[in-house]
Amino acid sequence: MLHGYAGKILRINLSSGEIKSELLPEALADSYLGGRGFVARLLFDEILPDTDPFGEDNLFIAATGPLTGHFLPASGKTHFGTKSPATGGYADSNMGGHFGPSLKYAGYDALIIGGKAKQPSYLCIEDETVETRPANKYWGKGAIASEQMLKEDLGDDFQIITIGPAGENMVRFACISHDFGRQAGRTGIGVVLGTKKIKAIAVKGTGGLSVFDIEGAYAKGKDAYQKVFAKPGFKGWTPEGTAGLTNWANEVGAFPTRNFQTSWAEHYRQINGKAVLERLKRTDKGCFCCPTPCGKYGHTKTTLGSAYVEGPEYETIALFGGNCELQSIEDVAYANYICDQLGIDTISAGAVISWAVECFEKGMITRENIGRDIRFGDLETVVFLLEKISKREGIGDLLAEGVKLASRKLGQGSDKFAIHVKGLEWSGYECRNAPSMMLAYMTADVGAHHNRAWVLGQDMAGSGASVHDLIAAGGSGERRPKARVSAKSAGYVIQSQHTRPLFDALGVCRLQLMELGFEAENYAELYYLITGRKKNWDELLRISERIWHLTRAFSVREIEGFGRQLDYPPPRFYEEPVSSGPNEGHFLSRKELDMLLDAYYAARGWDHNGIPSRETLERVGLADLADVIEARRNQNRPIQ
Amino acid sequence: MRLEAIHENCSGCGACRLVCAIENFREVNPSKAALRIEGRFPAPGDYRIHLCDQCGACAEVCPADAIHSRRGIFIVDADECTGCMVCVEECPYGVLIEHKHSEIPIKCVLCAECVRACPREAIILVDDKKKKAG
Numbered sequence: 001m002l003h004g005y006a007g008k009i010l011r012i013n014l015s016s017g018e019i020k021s022e023l024l025p026e027a028l029a030d031s032y033l034g035g036r037g038f039v040a041r042l043l044f045d046e047i048l049p050d051t052d053p054f055g056e057d058n059l060f061i062a063a064t065g066p067l068t069g070h071f072l073p074a075s076g077k078t079h080f081g082t083k084s085p086a087t088g089g090y091a092d093s094n095m096g097g098h099f100g101p102s103l104k105y106a107g108y109d110a111l112i113i114g115g116k117a118k119q120p121s122y123l124c125i126e127d128e129t130v131e132t133r134p135a136n137k138y139w140g141k142g143a144i145a146s147e148q149m150l151k152e153d154l155g156d157d158f159q160i161i162t163i164g165p166a167g168e169n170m171v172r173f174a175c176i177s178h179d180f181g182r183q184a185g186r187t188g189i190g191v192v193l194g195t196k197k198i199k200a201i202a203v204k205g206t207g208g209l210s211v212f213d214i215e216g217a218y219a220k221g222k223d224a225y226q227k228v229f230a231k232p233g234f235k236g237w238t239p240e241g242t243a244g245l246t247n248w249a250n251e252v253g254a255f256p257t258r259n260f261q262t263s264w265a266e267h268y269r270q271i272n273g274k275a276v277l278e279r280l281k282r283t284d285k286g287c288f289c290c291p292t293p294c295g296k297y298g299h300t301k302t303t304l305g306s307a308y309v310e311g312p313e314y315e316t317i318a319l320f321g322g323n324c325e326l327q328s329i330e331d332v333a334y335a336n337y338i339c340d341q342l343g344i345d346t347i348s349a350g351a352v353i354s355w356a357v358e359c360f361e362k363g364m365i366t367r368e369n370i371g372r373d374i375r376f377g378d379l380e381t382v383v384f385l386l387e388k389i390s391k392r393e394g395i396g397d398l399l400a401e402g403v404k405l406a407s408r409k410l411g412q413g414s415d416k417f418a419i420h421v422k423g424l425e426w427s428g429y430e431c432r433n434a435p436s437m438m439l440a441y442m443t444a445d446v447g448a449h450h451n452r453a454w455v456l457g458q459d460m461a462g463s464g465a466s467v468h469d470l471i472a473a474g475g476s477g478e479r480r481p482k483a484r485v486s487a488k489s490a491g492y493v494i495q496s497q498h499t500r501p502l503f504d505a506l507g508v509c510r511l512q513l514m515e516l517g518f519e520a521e522n523y524a525e526l527y528y529l530i531t532g533r534k535k536n537w538d539e540l541l542r543i544s545e546r547i548w549h550l551t552r553a554f555s556v557r558e559i560e561g562f563g564r565q566l567d568y569p570p571p572r573f574y575e576e577p578v579s580s581g582p583n584e585g586h587f588l589s590r591k592e593l594d595m596l597l598d599a600y601y602a603a604r605g606w607d608h609n610g611i612p613s614r615e616t617l618e619r620v621g622l623a624d625l626a627d628v629i630e631a632r633r634n635q636n637r638p639i640q
Numbered sequence: 641m642r643l644e645a646i647h648e649n650c651s652g653c654g655a656c657r658l659v660c661a662i663e664n665f666r667e668v669n670p671s672k673a674a675l676r677i678e679g680r681f682p683a684p685g686d687y688r689i690h691l692c693d694q695c696g697a698c699a700e701v702c703p704a705d706a707i708h709s710r711r712g713i714f715i716v717d718a719d720e721c722t723g724c725m726v727c728v729e730e731c732p733y734g735v736l737i738e739h740k741h742s743e744i745p746i747k748c749v750l751c752a753e754c755v756r757a758c759p760r761e762a763i764i765l766v767d768d769k770k771k772k773a774g
Contacts, residue, residue: 070668071658098654105669144682156678157671180681206740208661208669218662222757225655229759282685284760286651289658291759293651297685308682 002029003212004066004531006104010130012123014196015056015115019130024109030533031621033543034065036504038110039081039092040550044625046112049557053085053192054170056116060192062103062201063110065507066531069101069209069288071221073228073518074509076101076288080184082192085172086348086402087423087447089555089562091187094504096287096295097179102159105205113196122200124154127207135199140165142341143177150202158202164343166390167194171400173348173425177340181285181297181310185345187424187446188402212532220529224522228291233468233516238284240273241294242314244471247272249318249429251475252460253582254437256430257322258376259354260419260572263430264581271321275329276312285310292512300333304379309337312346315450318428319350324357325377335382342390348402351425353385355403355418356395364412370395416571421448422555432573433480433583434459436489439596442567443493445551453496454514459483466517480582485592487599494603502544546620549604549612553625556611556632563609567597607633641712641750641767643675645689649762652679652687656754656763663753664746674748675735675763689762690733692748698727698736713750721745 001007008021032041039061051057061081068075078100084091103111106127113123117132120139124131138146143164150160160178167174167190174190175183184190193199211217228234237244249255250268257265269275280298287293297310312320312332316339321332339346359365360374367373371394374381388396398406403425407418419426424447431438440453457465461473499520503510506527512518524537535543556562568574574590588596601608605616611633614626657673665672675691699707699714706720707727716727721744728736728745737746754763 071655071662101670105671148682180679206669206671208665208667208672211668214662214666214668218659225757225759283648283687284651286653288653289655290651290653291655293653295651297681299685308685 006109009110010108012113013115014117033505035079035507038063053083060113064100068507069104074290080189085188085191089559090551093184093186093189095184097182098288099159102203102205117197125203138199143343158204160202162200163190166343172402173345175345213529217529231516237468238292243273243276245314251477255322259358262579265322271329300330302334307337312336315428316346323354331379347427348425433586435485436492440493455492458492467515490599490603498541498544642693643691644766649760650687655757659753659757692735701730
C-alpha cells in the first residue's frame with residue numbers, strides 16, 4: 001500500500017471512449033513524488049515525439065502530490081501538464097483550491113486524458129463512477145458561469161474545473177478556472193482541454209487516504225499550523241496577500257509598466273494591496289486547509305460595468321495595472337473578471353495587450369486593422385481586445401497567438417518588444433537591473449514565468465529574506481546603482497529552481513515557506529509521517545533536481561533546434577535602458593546575459609548550448625534519457 | 641456548551657471538516673465531517689458555516705429512539721440505530737450526514753476539534769450557562 005497516495009491513476013481516452021484505472025506505480029511515486037514530477041515523467045514517457053500540441057495525441061494530465069488532501073498548511077494544490085500550445089515544449093501550470101484533494105478522495109492521484117471527444121463534453125467523476133457527459137448547454141458560456149451552472153446541476157459538493165470561450169476557441173494562453181476565481185493560468189493549459197472538447201471536469205470523492213502514522217501525522221499537522229500562526233508574517237502577509245507586493249516592486253523598480261518600457265508606475269498607490277482591501281474586498285478566500293489565504297474576493301464597479309471577482313493578485317495588478325496602465329484598482333479588477341469569464345490567463349493577456357498598444361503607437365498596427373484606436377490606461381481598450389481575442393475575431397486572431405507568434409506574423413521589428421521567453425509571456429517582474437531574476441526567467445522550463453525561481457530578493461536585498469520581510473522593509477524609491485553581474489546568480493537560481501518546484505511535486509503551496517519563512521524541514525517530517533518514506537529535505541531536493549533535468553530534456557526532444565538561443569530574453573531587455581524610475585538607464589548587455597548563461601549551464605552540467613550532458617543525466621537518475629538527448633544534441637548544434 | 645459560527649471570519653479552507661473526520665474516524669476523509677461550509681459564489685461572495693448546535697431535533701424524530709442526550713450532547717447509539725436516516729432528512733442545518741461507508745448517520749459529538757483547528761476563529765465554543773450568568 002502506498003500511504004499518503006490515493007493509489008490509482010485514471011486514464012480516459014476520449015476518442016475510443018475507454019476509461020480505466022490502474023495502480024499507481026511505486027517506482028513513479030518514489031522517484032518523482034507526485035504533481036509536477038508525475039506530469040514530467042508521464043509526458044516524457046507517453047507523448048510520442050513531435051506530437052502536435054493541438055492534436056488528438058497530446059495528453060492532458062492532472063496530478064496531485066503525496067501531501068495533497070492531508071492535514072497540513074495549504075495542501076490543496078493540483079498540477080496540470082501537457083505539451084505546451086504556447087511554447088511547443090514542456091508545460092505545466094498549477095492551482096490551489098479544492099479540486100486536487102477531491103480527486104484523491106475519489107481514489108485517483110492522477111488523471112490522464114488523451115484523444116478527442118466527438119461533441120462538447122464534460123467529465124464527471126464520483127469515486128469509481130466516471131462518465132463522459134454532453135456539455136452542449138455549457139459550451140460557449142463563461143468559465144465562471146459554467147462552473148455555477150454545473151454546481152447547480154450536480155451539487156455543491158462537486159469540485160469543478162472549467163474552461164471559458166478562449167479555451168474553446170484555441171487561444172494559446174487560455175487557462176483553467178476553478179472555485180470562482182482560482183486559475184491554473186499559464187502555458188495555455190486550457191486550450192488543450194478545448195481541443196479535446198472538454199468543457200469541464202467535475203469530481204466528488206468520499207473515500208479516505210491511508211496514512212503511515214495517523215497519530216503522528218495528525219499531531220505534526222496541528223503543530224505545523226501553530227508554527228505558521230506564530231510566524232511574524234502571519235498577520236502581516238495575509239491581509240493583503242500577493243497584492244501587498246505592489247509597493248515594494250515599484251519602490252525597487254521591478255514593476256512592468258507600458259509593455260516593459262519602464263519598471264515603475266507613477267500611479268502604483270492606486271492599485272496596491274491597500275486599494276484591494278479598502279475598495280474591493282468582501283472576504284478572504286482560502287484554498288484547501290490554508291491558514292494564510294492570499295485570495296481576496298470582492299466586488300468592483302467601473303464605467304463598463306460591475307462584477308464580483310477574486311483578486312486581483314499581484315501578477316494581474318502588474319500586467320494590467322502596470323503594463324496596460326489601468327489607473328484604478330477597480331479597472332484592474334474588472335479586467336481580471338473579464339479574463340476569468342473568458343478563461344484567459346491575466347498575465348499573458350496583459351502582456352499581449354500592452355504589446356498590441358505599443359505596436360499601435362508605433363504605427364505597426366493601425367486603426368484600419370483594429371476598427372478603433374487603442375491606448376494605454378484605457379479599460380475599454382483592454383475589454384475590447386480581450387473579447388476579440390477570446391473569439392479570435394479580427395485583430396484578436398493575431399493576438400490569440402501570443403506575442404511570439406504574433407510578432408513574427410506582424411514583422412516590422414515588433415519582436416524586439418514582444419516580451420517573452422520560449423513563447424510564454426513574461427510575468428510581473430521587470431529585471432533589467434536584476435541579473436538573478438533575469439536568469440530565472442531565461443531558464444524557467446515553461447518559459448518566462450516567475451514561479452520556478454523567485455530570486456528578486458537576492459538581487460534587491462542581497463539575501464534570501466522572506467517576501468514578507470522584503471515587503472515590511474519596503475523599497476527606498478531612490479535610484480539604484482547598476483547591478484554587478486556575477487556567477488553567484490546561477491547558484492541562487494538553481495537553489496530556487498529546486499526548492500519552489502519541489503512544493504509542486506509534493507502537492508502543497510509554497511507560500512508558507514516563501515512568504516512566512518515556515519521551515520522546510522517540517523515538510524520532510526510530514527512527508528515521512530504520511531507516506532512512511534524516509535527522505536530528508538536534501539533528498540527531496542535531489543528529486544526536484546531530477547525533475548528539472550527531465551523537463552529540460554522534454555523540451556530538447558520536442559522543440560526543433562532547442563538550445564541556448566531560446567534562453568534569451570527579447571532584445572528590449574539587452575538593448576534598451578529602463579526609461580524611468582529607480583532603475584532608469586540600466587539594462588543587462590548581451591555579454592552579461594551570456595556570462596549568466598555560461599555560469600548556469602556549467603553549474604547545471606549542461607553543454608554550451610544548454611543541453612544536459614550524458615554524465616549529468618546519469619548522475620540525477622535519468623540515464624534512460626541519455627541516448628535520446630545525445631541524438632538531439634547532434635541535431636540541435638547552434639548555427640554559428 | 642455548543643458550537644457557534646462566525647460566518648464572516650470563514651475563508652472556506654475546510655480545515656474544520658478535515659480534522660472532524662480525523663478526530664472522529666481517524667480517517668483523512670472530509671466527506672465524513674459533521675459540518676458543512678457553503679461557499680456562496682459568485683454572489684454574494686461569502687461563506688456560511690453549517691454546524692450542529694445540539695438542538696436535538698434528530699432525537700425527537702428518531703423512530704428507534706437511538707439518539708440520546710448526554711450532558712446536552714446528542715449522540716447516536718450505534719447499537720440501537722436502524723440506519724433509517726430519518727434524522728438526516730429532518731436535521732434543520734443539514735449536518736447529519738449519510739455516508740455510503742457508514743451504516744449509521746454521522747453526527748457532531750462536540751469534540752470541538754474544528755474550533756481548535758480553525759485559523760480564523762470562525763467556529764467558537766459558547767457556554768450558554770456562562771452567557772446567561774454574565
